Every structure is written in structure tokens, then in C-alpha cells.
Amino acid sequence: MSDKPLYLATSQLSYRYGAKQALHNLDYQIVKGQFNALLGANGAGKSTLFSLLAGLLKPQQGQIICYLNGKPSQLKRPSREYLAQLGVVFQQSTLDPDLSVGQNLLYHAALQGMAPKAAQRSIQVELERLQLFDRLNDPVRTLNGGHKRRVEIARALVHQPQFLMLDEPTVGLDLDTRQQLTAYLHERCQTQGLTVLWTTHLIEEIALEDPVLILHQGQAQHAGTCANLLAQTGANDLKQLLQRTASNSAQEPKL
């Protein structure tokens, strides 16, 4: 159990697609105000966990517990209060390429029930933070991959959520852009207390102090801060730890 305040936790959470068990009895804690990293190879169950926490899937077994006002409450179905504090960046781009950057962000703000004037102010602030305000009226299809990702992050933060979830947001981006995005979100965690869940399989995006969960075949393999995990396991870095996890699993007898 973490000694820091939590934002979300799962208890014995399981999910299966037909015969395929995607998550199995997962206990996981998302630390409030931190950059929480969810690591795992392709097919580890990251996107399923992501969809469950975003309310797109219903848990088949186990619980999701939210500490929205400090008090734990079970999320049987995502409440309006929970969704109002949630920002999401999906792995696939969900921007409308035919609309401008501003129109995409205004649409999202409307879906959050924001008043148009407040939305426009917030859009300006978020785009300026990500140095994209000059692209406000440009159609999304004219942006490059990195800029599109930044627009999606700005969009997810327009309604000032407490919790931001990102599903492999850096896939296909160059190293510089990836570093800029992770640095930006680390700063938002530190300065504004934003809770981030960053799903990835790219270990260089994780800082030593970040809470990390390594998922493997739908189960939690290691959990703790990156520094603690390396100290506990004796691994030189996360890459080695991930390789060990994969090779240990390969040696297990198949049932």
C-alpha cells in the first residue's frame, strides 16, 4: 500500500475477451499528483486497463475505487463527477481532421458542458502552454504528428481535469517530441497537482521517481517507484527488468 494519497485503485480487477484473459486479479494504485507509468509489452493488458479506468468497459470482476474527494468510493459505473475530472488521450488520434484546432477543442469543451467564453479562455491558455496558439485556425489535417499529439493533450486539459490518462501517446513520435511531452506533463504534475496515467512500452519516458506498474499477460509483475524497483530487483535499468519479466514468463510451464 502506498503511503502517498491515491487517486484511483483497482482491487482484484479482471477482464476477458471471450477466451482471452486480458486482465487477471489486478491490484493497482494510482498515486495522486504524480506521473504514474503503466509499462508492458504489446498485449500485456494496458489498453484494457485503460478502457476500464476511462469507463469504456465495465469490470467483469473486482473493483475500481476512486478517491475523488479523499474518500474512497467504488466506481460501478463512471459517475458524472468522475468523468468531469477526467482527461483522456487515446492511442489513435480522435481529432476531426476536417475541423480546425480551435473547432476540435471547442467541441470537446462543449461535451464537458463548458460555457463558450470560458472554453475559449481555457483553449487559449492550454494552446499557449504547448506553443500552439498560432495554429488555432489551422485544419488539423495540416498538422504534423507531434503537433497533433500536443493538440490532443491540450484538448484533454481544456476542462481542467484532475486526472489525465494517456494511452501510448508517443507512438510514432521522434525522441525530441517525446521528451518535450513527458517533461511538460511532469511539470504539470509538480506545479498543478495533476495526476497522470501514462501508458507506454518505451522505458526511456519514465523518470526515477515515477510510480511504475509493469504489466505482463494481464497481471501485475512489479509495482513501486522506478528507483525502488531497480533497487529491489537489482536490475540496472527498466529495460533489463522488462527483459527479465518476459524471460521468466517464457520459462514458466504452459498449462
Next chain:
Amino acid sequence: MIWYWRVFCGITQREFLRFIQQRSRFLSALVRPLLWLIVFAAGFRAVLGVSIMPPYGTYITYQVYIAPGLVAMILLFNAMQSALSMVYDREMGSMKLLLTSPAPRSFLLISKLVATALVALPQVYGFLLIALWVEVDPPLIGYLAVLPACLLVALMLGAIGLLISSFIKQLENFAGVMNFVIFPMFFLSSALYPLWKMQEAGPLLYTICAYNPFTYGVELIRFSLYGELSLSNLVIVTGLTLVFTLLATLSFDPQRGQKPKR
């Protein structure tokens, strides 16, 4: 209440913006019924005479007869286009964004239905304006009365489209909808021929036409366009709209067609 209004306005504004951006969609929405009106109906007017029947007070040309059916055709294609975009959004993942809104899912879906119906209205009036050129000139009151009728029919067809999209797993399967839903729905209705003509053709065809929801939509539009209220059609279309909307919202599954990653 104002919170819901903002969400609804956002969804409607997006539908209109998308419609404006896709100019070819507006053109094809107009060209399709105009081809029927100007080419098909002109060719068949000598063959297909239409005797005096309500709501028309006198003999009418075939163009005048099929104009309400072509208005309904615009609404039908618009509804199916919206259903197609729902399947596309679901497959591409954009649907997830809509579903992470704090608004209730049923409210979001109904808002999308209403927004789609509203987008169809400028297409209808564009068509009616051009139809004046071939002497389809209903009374002025008809242009006003047809507005709520079109909105209701568009909602019914939109709900049918949404219901169909709930059962389609992949985008490629949508082509089948064209063959098995749109064309039978249009041809087996009173859009192109009066029901009594169908009765002459055979009892089976007549029965199919009589049970086709599209027939009631066409007739509601036909009477409204001539400033008359057809209560029976209004009740049936309203009832069908409610039933299809309920079924569509209950059967909606945002994860349909999405397989787990390997």
C-alpha cells in the same frame, strides 16, 4: 439544464461544421433526388398517370407525386450517412471521445440523432427550391408545415440507422446496408407509386409497403407539404421514432467491432 443545452449545441455545431466542410456531400444529397425528379419522373410522366387522391385536389403530374418521396429519400440517405459515420467513428476510435463526456450516454446519442436530423433540413429546402423549376410548387404554408414533419421523419430514419449501425461489426459490411435496407425501403414504399397501384401489382408487395415505416414517413411529408395534417401517419411515425430510438440506445455498444490487441 443549461449544461445539457451546451452539450447539445456542441454536438449540433460539430455536425453542421462537418457538413459545411464536406461540400461534395451537399451536392450529392441534391443531385441524387434531382436526377430522379428531372430525368426519371420526366420520362415516366407520360406512362404513369396519377388520378385524383388526397392531399391533391386535382390531377397532378408525376413529378409532383414523387417530390415528397424524394424529400424522404434525402432524409433516408442523410440518416444512413450518419449511421455510416457512427460505424467509422467507432472503428477509428473517435466514438470513445464522445463517450468520455460526463453527459449520460443516451443523451449523447439522442443529441447526435437530433443534430443529424437538423443537418438534413437545409438539404430538403435546397431540393424544394430547385423543384420549383419543374413545377413542384406546393402552397406557401406547406413549406412551413413540412419542417416539423421532415424533422420527425429524419429522427425516425436516424434511429433506424443507429440501430442498424449497432449490429454492424465492420465498416466494410456497411455496403450491404445499401442493398438490403436503403433500396428496399425506398422502392417498397409509396415514394414512387401510390399504394393502390401496389395493390394492383399483388397483395404481397402491398403488404410489405404497408408495413414499411418509410411509407408512413413519405405520406406524412406528402400531406404536410400541402398544408394538411395526417393524424394517422403522425401517430405512427411518432410511435416508430420512439420505439427505434429506445432500441438504438439500448443496443448501442461502443466496443462492437473492436478486437483485443495481441
